[in-house]
Amino acid sequence: xxxxxxxxxxxxxxxxxxxxxxxxxxxxxxxxxxxxxxxxxxxxxxxxxxxxxxxxxxxxxxxxxxxxxxxxxxxxxxxxxxxxxxxxxxxxxxxxxxxxxxxxxxxxxxxxxxxxxxxxxxxxxxxxxxxxxxxxxxxxxxxxxxxxxxxxxxxxxxxxxxxxxxxxxxxxxxxxxxxxxxxxxxxxxxxxxxxxxxxxxxxxxxxxxxxxxxxxxxxxxxxxxxxxxxxxxxxxxxxxxxxxxxxxxxxxxxxxxxxxxxxxxxxx
Amino acid sequence: xxxxxxxxxxxxxxxxxxxxxxxxxxxxxxxxxxxxxxxxxxxxxxxxxxxxxxxxxxxxxxxxxxxxxxxxxxxxxxxxxxxxxxxxxxxxxxxxxxxxxxxxxxxxxxxxxxxxxxxxxxxxxxxxxxxxxxxxxxxxxxxxxxxxxxxxxxxxxxxxxxxxxxxxxxxxxxxxxxxxxxxxxxxxxxxxxxxxxxxxxxxxxxxxxxxxxxxxxxxxxxxxxxxxxxxxxxxxxxxxxxxxxxxxxxxxxxxxxxxxx
Numbered sequence: 001x002x003x004x005x006x007x008x009x010x011x012x013x014x015x016x017x018x019x020x021x022x023x024x025x026x027x028x029x030x031x032x033x034x035x036x037x038x039x040x041x042x043x044x045x046x047x048x049x050x051x052x053x054x055x056x057x058x059x060x061x062x063x064x065x066x067x068x069x070x071x072x073x074x075x076x077x078x079x080x081x082x083x084x085x086x087x088x089x090x091x092x093x094x095x096x097x098x099x100x101x102x103x104x105x106x107x108x109x110x111x112x113x114x115x116x117x118x119x120x121x122x123x124x125x126x127x128x129x130x131x132x133x134x135x136x137x138x139x140x141x142x143x144x145x146x147x148x149x150x151x152x153x154x155x156x157x158x159x160x161x162x163x164x165x166x167x168x169x170x171x172x173x174x175x176x177x178x179x180x181x182x183x184x185x186x187x188x189x190x191x192x193x194x195x196x197x198x199x200x201x202x203x204x205x206x207x208x209x210x211x212x213x214x215x216x217x218x219x220x221x222x223x224x225x226x227x228x229x230x231x232x233x234x235x236x237x238x239x240x241x242x243x244x245x246x247x248x249x250x251x252x253x254x255x256x257x258x259x260x261x262x263x264x265x266x267x268x
Numbered sequence: 269x270x271x272x273x274x275x276x277x278x279x280x281x282x283x284x285x286x287x288x289x290x291x292x293x294x295x296x297x298x299x300x301x302x303x304x305x306x307x308x309x310x311x312x313x314x315x316x317x318x319x320x321x322x323x324x325x326x327x328x329x330x331x332x333x334x335x336x337x338x339x340x341x342x343x344x345x346x347x348x349x350x351x352x353x354x355x356x357x358x359x360x361x362x363x364x365x366x367x368x369x370x371x372x373x374x375x376x377x378x379x380x381x382x383x384x385x386x387x388x389x390x391x392x393x394x395x396x397x398x399x400x401x402x403x404x405x406x407x408x409x410x411x412x413x414x415x416x417x418x419x420x421x422x423x424x425x426x427x428x429x430x431x432x433x434x435x436x437x438x439x440x441x442x443x444x445x446x447x448x449x450x451x452x453x454x455x456x457x458x459x460x461x462x463x464x465x466x467x468x469x470x471x472x473x474x475x476x477x478x479x480x481x482x483x484x485x486x487x488x489x490x491x492x493x494x495x496x497x498x499x500x501x502x503x504x505x506x507x508x509x510x511x512x513x514x515x516x517x518x519x520x521x522x523x524x525x526x527x528x529x
Contacts, residue, residue, distance in 0.1 A: 031434045039441030047444050047453075048307075054454040055312045055321060173292035180295050183303040193310050 012102045016110035020084050023091075036079075037118075041072045041126055048192055049134050065134035066222060067191035069126030070215050073154045074182050076119035077112075077210075081161025082178040084111045085252075086168025094169070098256055108249050111165065112158035119154035140224040148227075149218040152234050156210030156241025163248035169255055190215045210244065213237040275363040279371025280378075283345065287379055297337050297383050305329020305387035308453050309395045323399060323483050326391030328453030331414075331476065333383025335446060338376050338418040339425060339439075345372040346430045355430070359520040365430075366423070366513050373422040377415060399483045406482035406491055413495045414475035420502035420509075421471070427512035431519060451476050471501035 045068045052064035085108075088094040097107070130136035138146070164181060168174025186192060188202065189211040195203055206212045217233040287293055309325035346369070349355040358368060391397035428435040447453060449467040456467045456477070467473045475498040478491045 029434075032437055035437040035441030039438075040444065043442065043444035043448070047448050048311075050448055050458060051308060051311055051454055054458050056314050171292065173290050176292045176295050180299050180303070183300065183307075187303055187306045187310065192307055193314070197310060 009103055009106050013106045013110045016102070016107045017113045020111055021114045037075065037122055038125060041075065041122060042129055044068055044072075045126065045129055045134070048186075052192065061134045062130070062136045063219075064192055065130035065136050066219060067215055068186075069123060069130045069136075070150070070153055070218050071185060071189070071191045071211065072122045072126040073119040073150070074157045074185050074211065075122055076115040077154060077157025077159075077161045078164070078182045078185075079161075079175075079178050080115035080118060081112050081158050082165040082168050082174050084115065085162065085165025085248075086174035089169050098259060104253060104256070105249060108162065108252055109245070112155075112162060112245070115161065116154045116158045119157065120150055123150045123154070136222075138222065141222045142224055142226065145225065145227055145230065146218055146221040149214055149221055149230075149234065152237050152241075153211060153214035153218070156214060156237050156244075159241030159243070159245035159248070160210050163244045163251070166248045166251040166255065169252070185209065185211055188212070207236075208240065210237060210241045213240070272363065272367050276367050276371040276374070279368045280375040281371075283372045283375030284378065287375070297333055297379050298386055300336060301329045301333025301383040302386045302390055303329075304332045304453075305390050306394075309391060309397070312453075313395055320484065320486070322391065322395060322397040323480065324453050325395070326388060326397045326399070327384070327479065327483070328447075329387035329390070330384035331450075331452040331479075332447055333387065334380040334414075335418060335450075335452070335472070336443065337380035337383065338373070339422045340443065344429070344436065345369070345376070346426050347433065347436055350430075350433065356520075359517075364513075365427075365516060366509075369423060369426045373419055373426070376422065377419060380418070381415075401483055401485040403482045407479065409495065410475060410478040410482050410491065413498050414472060414479055417471035417475050417498050417502045420505045424505040424509040424512065427509065427516045430516050431512075446470070446472075449473065451480075455480075469501065471498045471505065474498040474501070 045065055048068050049061050049064045053061045088097055100107075127136070131138065160181070161178075164174070164177055167177065171177070188198065188206045189195070189209055190206070191211070195206045195212060195216075198206060213233040214237045217230040217237065220230045220233070305325055305328065308328050309322065312321045312325045346355070349358050359365065361368075425439060428439070448459070449456070449463065450470055450472040451467070456464055456473060459467065474494040478494040478498070481487060481489050481491055481494075
């Protein structure tokens with residue numbers, strides 16, 4: 001009984017992942033993917049690398065390239081996941097989803113899978129650009145550890161995306177919020193300058209966001225650090241992402257309760 | 269003529285009103301430029317750097333917000349019509365399309381100008397950045413020329429968004445590249461020579477150069493020449509726009525497939 005139930009939940013998870021990819025993955029066209037997943041990342045890196053080189057000297061270009069390459073995970077983790085959750089309302093499929101007997105936690109978490117994978121692909125593109133165009137040197141890097149950092153950061157940013165995706169269920173302009181969150185991370189998460197330069201209170205916000213510790217760990221990995229030296233940072237990064245995802249699920253469940261009681265699946 | 273002015277004004281008024289329907293829309297022109305200004309100011313104020321660079325953070329965030337609202341939102345006006353199912357009605361009215369677009373873009377530009385308010389406030393209160401070398405008259409003329417260049421680009425790009433819905437995605441993908449090529453937050457002179465060549469055919473590059481020169485004492489100050497180049501290039505864009513609008517009209521009326529484009 002236990003095994004068949006787990007198998008059933010895994011099947012729901014797999015189906016939900018597949019359907020959210022075919023129905024809700026918003027970059028599933030060649031032009032859309034090129035525009036938003038290749039052109040925009042290249043532009044963003046170019047902008048901040050040139051800005052950083054102008055402000056601090058060309059020798060620091062790789063610092064900005066690495067930070068921005070990692071921040072690209074938020075492209076999938078924030079924009080992708082928010083759209084995947086919030087678009088159920090826009091497409092009119094939310095009442096059907098809420099009417100299904102499927103496990104809510106399983107269907108909710110499945111929203112992140114494709115976007116996490118996509119986030120990893122985006123960072124690989126970002127690293128290729130950083131190495132090819134901006135001279136990011138990985139000769140001394142601990143590559144397996146750097147790869148682990150990328151996976152962890154992709155997971156944690158998707159956690160934040162799940163939270164704001166749930167908020168998107170009750171507001172019409174979720175994409176604007178996604179835009180703001182994505183770009184706020186450029187300032188708060190140590191992507192372009194150390195978090196220590198921010199005011200004390202703002203640093204608290206920085207460390208409650210995904211990416212901050214992940215970027216720090218990745219910089220250490222590029223410098224050749226071992227797993228033991230960054231394990232704390234990566235553990236913290238995972239915990240932050242999990243906390244945001246669970247908060248998002250709790251909000252989703254609360255909103256579902258309200259909607260069921262009031263019959264307002266599409267009205268709130 | 270009076271009816272055209274009235275139609276353009278109605279389009280402008282409608283654009284302004286739809287922009288304030290949702291409080292979240294304010295984030296576009298208020299918070300977005302603020303975020304870029306903050307990122308720019310933190311990077312540009314790195315210890316050991318020249319304080320004169322801060323002007324790029326103060327004005328750069330505003331320029332980014334201004335550009336984003338002017339061309340993205342101006343152009344997106346046509347996409348909105350398509351999504352709301354009103355694109356055919358817009359084309360079926362006796363008012364020429366360019367008049368309606370003119371009103372939309374003017375509305376977007378008015379909102380875009382507001383982007384300078386939060387970024388200047390952040391620069392002043394957050395980083396004590398001031399513009400002691402500011403030449404007000406040259407600054408105002410440069411801003412006027414810049415507005416004209418944004419206006420012409422938005423007018424020119426909009427028919428592309430009407431013709432092909434994917435055009436918006438592609439142009440959107442180049443949005444941040446424009447920040448780089450037009451020198452919104454650092455001088456174009458630091459770019460590779462080939463990139464400077466591309467930047468030279470973009471009208472805002474010259475207007476932005478004049479704008480920054482009007483706030484600094486050092487460096488070349490050929491403002492009149494830069495204004496003329498910016499205006500000349502913008503007029504060239506408008507010549508291209510004439511043919512694009514004719515193409516859109518033909519596509520809309522002959523094939524009747526505009527909403528499917």
